[in-house]
Amino acid sequence: MQYGAQRVSDINLSQVRKMFEQASPTAINLALGEPDFDTPKHIIDALKNALDEGYTHYSQNKGEVKLRETIVDKLKKDNNINTTADNVILTVGASEALYSTVNALIDPKDDVLIPDPGFLSYREVVKIAGANPVALKTSAENGFNTTLDDVENTVTENTKAMIINSPANPTGSVMPKDEIKAIAEFADENDIIIISDEIYEKIIYDKKHYSFQAYTDNAVTINGFSKAYAMTGLRVGYLSACSEIIDEVLKVHQYNVACIDTATQIAATEALTGPQQCVSDMTSEFRKRRDLVVDSLYDMGVECIRPDGAFYVFFKQDNPDEFIQKALKEDVVLVNGNAFGEMGEGYIRLSYAQSYENLQTAMERLAKIA
Ligand SMILES: Cc1ncc(COP(=O)(O)O)c(C=O)c1O
Numbered sequence: 001m002q003y004g005a006q007r008v009s010d011i012n013l014s015q016v017r018k019m020f021e022q023a024s025p026t027a028i029n030l031a032l033g034e035p036d037f038d039t040p041k042h043i044i045d046a047l048k049n050a051l052d053e054g055y056t057h058y059s060q061n062k063g064e065v066k067l068r069e070t071i072v073d074k075l076k077k078d079n080n081i082n083t084t085a086d087n088v089i090l091t092v093g094a095s096e097a098l099y100s101t102v103n104a105l106i107d108p109k110d111d112v113l114i115p116d117p118g119f120l121s122y123r124e125v126v127k128i129a130g131a132n133p134v135a136l137k138t139s140a141e142n143g144f145n146t147t148l149d150d151v152e153n154t155v156t157e158n159t160k161a162m163i164i165n166s167p168a169n170p171t172g173s174v175m176p177k178d179e180i181k182a183i184a185e186f187a188d189e190n191d192i193i194i195i196s197d198e199i200y201e202k203i204i205y206d207k208k209h210y211s212f213q214a215y216t217d218n219a220v221t222i223n224g225f226s227k228a229y230a231m232t233g234l235r236v237g238y239l240s241a242c243s244e245i246i247d248e249v250l251k252v253h254q255y256n257v258a259c260i261d262t263a264t265q266i267a268a269t270e271a272l273t274g275p276q277q278c279v280s281d282m283t284s285e286f287r288k289r290r291d292l293v294v295d296s297l298y299d300m301g302v303e304c305i306r307p308d309g310a311f312y313v314f315f316k317q318d319n320p321d322e323f324i325q326k327a328l329k330e331d332v333v334l335v336n337g338n339a340f341g342e343m344g345e346g347y348i349r350l351s352y353a354q355s356y357e358n359l360q361t362a363m364e365r366l367a368k369i370a
């Protein structure tokens with residue numbers, strides 16, 4: 001008997017996790033996309049107080065009004081998006097925002113453009129919806145950035161949506177304002193929805209982040225607290241969109257999770273309204289680590305782009321599998337770029353969400369095998 005439904009049986013489990021499981025417990029893990037910092041204390045204190053104050057019951061399906069209003073203010077201030085609390089849904093991380101959005105908006109006959117190389121979940125989530133992922137290819141020549149030309153050359157007559165991720169996992173590329181604007185206009189003219197994953201918004205170095213939703217109603221903004229506030233395990237994210245989209249997404253969200261953890265919503269409110277120094281401190285530390293990794297790779301004669309955002313370096317290797325196996329023997333865990341799509345062939349992703357000291361040791365070990 002085949003237990004798995006057709007649309008689920010050919011879903012791949014994450015290669016990043018697989019690499020992690022192969023490694024020895026003492027290995028330096030440069031595979032996982034998880035900030036190594038502790039969640040800032042004022043956020044933890046807010047969570048503890050929320051539990052003491054009895055925030056252990058269901059919240060509204062869309063989430064606590066206070067946090068949604070706080071997100072509305074944030075979207076106005078940081079992203080130039082004008083919206084209301086009714087147009088925001090709090091989700092179990094950005095992951096659930098992505099899942100609920102795709103499953104609410106996409107039919108099996110639809111094509112969905114997904115970045116290649118791109119975050120592993122995009123392809124699989126589109127496949128779970130029974131729809132067809134179409135690779136929106138980027139390459140090192142244009143800094144792994146998606147351009148309007150790329151979109152125009154890839155779009156099909158069945159394209160219902162495109163997923164875009166800036167700053168990007170796994171390449172760290174950041175899209176410029178003119179490209180965001182141009183793609184937003186294209187989406188408007190062609191009735192295509194942009195699902196914009198902005199989870200790395202705050203981890204950006206010399207560039208500025210822009211949001212599609214500032215330019216079109218055809219965009220869903222997905223964001224969360226995992227990366228900016230080192231809150232991966234608290235599982236809180238959100239999406240913002242026009243009412244027509246929110247009404248549909250709410251149906252999937254409601255019957256999937258009812259609502260997210262209520263006490264965590266209080267902690268997330270504190271994250272947005274409390275001191276923001278922790279965010280800039282973490283980002284400055286990420287910048288130092290990026291420079292350490294990129295400079296060490298350059299010293300080894302390895303080709304890579306110095307990324308503008310997120311916490312990954314995507315570097316070139318003629319034989320990634322061999323390099324990764326040699327790195328594993330040196331107790332350093334990396335991920336093959338081809339896990340992120342065809343265009344990741346010939347690359348390796350290194351996550352520098354690890355302490356500076358561990359990165360120094362890891363880079364010394366990699367220098368021995370490069
Ligand atoms: C591009 C991207 N989007 C979404 C997520 C998931 O974030 P969350 O922890 O909020 O579910 C990740 C996590 O690695 C990611 O890299």
